[in-house]
Every structure is written in structure tokens, then in C-alpha cells.
Amino acid sequence: xxxxxxxxxxxxxxxxxxxxxxxxxxxxxxxxxxxxxxxxxxxxxxxxxxxxxxxxxxxxxxxxxxxxxxxxxxxxxxxxxxxxxxxxxxxxxxxxxxxxxxxxxxxxxxxxxxxxxxxxxxx
Numbered sequence: 001x002x003x004x005x006x007x008x009x010x011x012x013x014x015x016x017x018x019x020x021x022x023x024x025x026x027x028x029x030x031x032x033x034x035x036x037x038x039x040x041x042x043x044x045x046x047x048x049x050x051x052x053x054x055x056x057x058x059x060x061x062x063x064x065x066x067x068x069x070x071x072x073x074x075x076x077x078x079x080x081x082x083x084x085x086x087x088x089x090x091x092x093x094x095x096x097x098x099x100x101x102x103x104x105x106x107x108x109x110x111x112x113x114x115x116x117x118x119x120x121x122x123x
Contacts, residue, residue, distance in 0.1 A: 002113070011114035012111055029041070043064050080109070
């Protein structure tokens with residue numbers, strides 16, 4: 001998970017949710033959304049090389065529908081292509097240990113997804 005500053009200029013990583021089951025996962029996101037007082041949720045969607053949503057993307061889109069009903073705020077799908085690879089590169093450049101990279105890579109990738117959305121929204 002990641003969150004932006006109040007003005008929507010930049011995102012910062014929060015943490016990765018440890019997946020359990022659908023109900024717990026939805027509740028974890030809802031609790032953090034309430035804590036952060038968010039007005040919009042961006043969800044990374046993986047696409048196949050041909051640009052079509054992957055099998056995982058279809059599961060995520062169903063999750064998004066349930067999340068939107070639960071939160072009552074907009075939930076937007078955003079392309080997450082290459083964000084994990086880019087996060088790994090950044091963390092390697094920062095000289096983080098393998099164990100530390102493993103703990104933070106998903107939240108860093110989430111911040112990249114959110115930053116991509118924020119940059120697009122500014123245009």
C-alpha cells in the first residue's frame with residue numbers, strides 16, 4: 001500500500017498487506033483507507049504482453065468491485081506494468097539488503113503505481 005500527500009503531489013510507501021482471504025483482505029484495505037481518510041483508491045492491474053488483462057487482473061477487477069461497494073468511494077484500475085522491476089532497481093541502487101528489499105518491494109511498487117496515476121492526473 002501507498003498513500004499520497006494531501007495535495008496529490010507525491011506518493012510514499014506504507015506497507016504490504018499480508019494476504020489471508022477475501023474478507024480479511026477487503027477489511028485490511030478498508031481499515032487503512034479509513035485511517036488515511038482517502039477519497040480515492042488506485043489498484044495496480046497486471047496486463048499480459050499483448051496488453052490484455054491477465055488472469056490475475058480479472059481476479060483483481062472482481063476484488064475492486066467488492067472494494068468499491070465496501071468503501072463507497074472511487075476505486076480505479078491502473079496499469080502496474082514494470083513497477084516491481086523498477087522498485088527492485090531502485091532498492092538495489094539504495095544498497096538495501098535482500099531481506100530488506102523483500103520486506104518493502106511491494107509497498108515501493110505501490111508508491112510507483114500511485115505516482116504514475118498522480119502524474120497522469122496532473123496532465
